[in-house]
Amino acid sequence: MLAICWPSGSWTGGSGVKIKENHWLPKLIRWPIRATAITLGQTIYLAGLAADNPGTVRHEAVHTLQFQETGWVRFLAIYVWDWLRGWRLWGSPRLAYLQIRFEQEAREVARRTTLLEVIPECVSVLRKPFGWKQLRVDQWAKV
Numbered sequence: 089m090l091a092i093c094w095p096s097g098s099w100t101g102g103s104g105v106k107i108k109e110n111h112w113l114p115k116l117i118r119w120p121i122r123a124t125a126i127t128l129g130q131t132i133y134l135a136g137l138a139a140d141n142p143g144t145v146r147h148e149a150v151h152t153l154q155f156q157e158t159g160w161v162r163f164l165a166i167y168v169w170d171w172l173r174g175w176r177l178w179g180s181p182r183l184a185y186l187q188i189r190f191e192q193e194a195r196e197v198a199r200r201t202t203l204l205e206v207i208p209e210c211v212s213v214l215r216k217p218f219g220w221k222q223l224r225v226d227q228w229a230k231v
């Protein structure tokens with residue numbers, strides 16, 4: 089198990105994020121994308137090992153921060169709302185998934201922080217608090 093360390097300053101997180109490796113939960117999800125990881129609250133479930141998937145861990149770490157900002161109910165409500173809205177706009181559940189604001193932000197942060205590695209016992213990502221709020225479902229974002 090790895091810990092996620094949040095430096096001070098621009099970070100919105102706290103401690104207590106857990107990473108569960110080689111977990112069955114993400115393997116269950118095959119639609120509309122084949123999931124390699126899923127984050128629920130402050131727990132990241134990985135299909136494989138964190139050390140083999142540093143980009144995925146960074147992506148999921150952003151979701152733990154989003155969960156902290158919104159709480160479970162709002163997170164899931166916004167997630168489903170964005171997805172359904174995107175599906176109507178973009179005509180595909182997979183494209184709609186990519187345009188969910190939480191996914192846009194997680195992708196962008198994971199991409200931008202490629203220099204940070206999964207160092208032992210500590211994963212770090214750098215982001216603006218509530219960064220997802222500046223994003224839009226109805227404008228196509230780079231995927």
Ligand SMILES: [Zn+2]
Nearest residue numbers: 147151191194
């Ligand atoms: Zn995601």
